Amino acid sequence: MLHLEFNSESENEGIARIVTSAYIMRFDPDMEEMEDVKTAVSEAVTNCIVHAYFDENGKIEMDISDKEQIVKIEITDHGIGIPDVKKAMEPMYTTKPEEERTGMGFSFMEAFMDEVHVYSKEGEGTKVIMTKKMGEKNHLNG
Ligand SMILES: Nc1ncnc2c1ncn2[C@@H]1O[C@H](COP(=O)(O)OP(=O)(O)O)[C@@H](O)[C@H]1O
Ligand SMILES: [Mg+2]
Numbered sequence: 001m002l003h004l005e006f007n008s009e010s011e012n013e014g015i016a017r018i019v020t021s022a023y024i025m026r027f028d029p030d031m032e033e034m035e036d037v038k039t040a041v042s043e044a045v046t047n048c049i050v051h052a053y054f055d056e057n058g059k060i061e062m063d064i065s066d067k068e069q070i071v072k073i074e075i076t077d078h079g080i081g082i083p084d085v086k087k088a089m090e091p092m093y094t095t096k097p098e099e100e101r102t103g104m105g106f107s108f109m110e111a112f113m114d115e116v117h118v119y120s121k122e123g124e125g126t127k128v129i130m131t132k133k134m135g136e137k138n139h140l141n142g
Contacts, residue, residue: 001065008060009051013086016045016062022062027134032095036112037071037132042129043105044075050096052079052126069134070114076127082120089118 005014020041021034029037046116048060063074082088088095089110094103106121109116113130120126 002063004062005059006062008049008056008058008079010046010049011046012060014051015043016041018061019062020073024134025068027066027071029134033132033134035126037073037120040109040112040116040130040132041073041075043108044073044130046080046124047105047128048075049131050099050101052077052081054080063097066134072129072131073126074129076125078125081122081124082118082126083122085118085120
């Protein structure tokens with residue numbers, strides 16, 4: 001289990017990625033698995049920086065744990081929150097089209113991880129919980 005708290009500065013997104021890859025190394029992931037998990041973390045952390053806190057500085061928490069080869073990553077912010085999670089998770093939905101956001105962040109998380117759950121309350125913050133079973137591909141290929 002690992003708990004990390006960092007400021008919502010864009011430089012820290014890279015640190016979140018590196019910590020994630022260091023954590024999942026124990027599962028001897030192939031390159032694709034590694035990239036998938038790192039991309040999902042990037043998208044979730046970027047959302048905290050650009051949406052949850054926008055101009056201000058706030059705290060982002062990242063918790064990583066695993067059980068029976070299933071890696072669980074929780075990314076939490078205490079920012080503005082999401083009024084309609086279902087809508088926010090639709091492909092190409094973005095509240096910041098002017099900043100060349102593509103609205104695909106949640107779609108990537110869902111594509112690259114096995115499960116993505118989002119809990120949010122307006123004015124209180126957002127928690128994204130993602131899981132992925134590691135070593136599935138190796139297993140299937142024998
Ligand atoms: N942590 C967050 N806090 C507040 N709003 C968020 C958060 N994450 C996502 N959102 C909202 O959900 C929308 C969709 O997110 P996403 O799929 O990553 O697309 P994008 O970041 O390109 O807008 C965002 O435009 C934003 O309105
Ligand atoms: Mg995004």
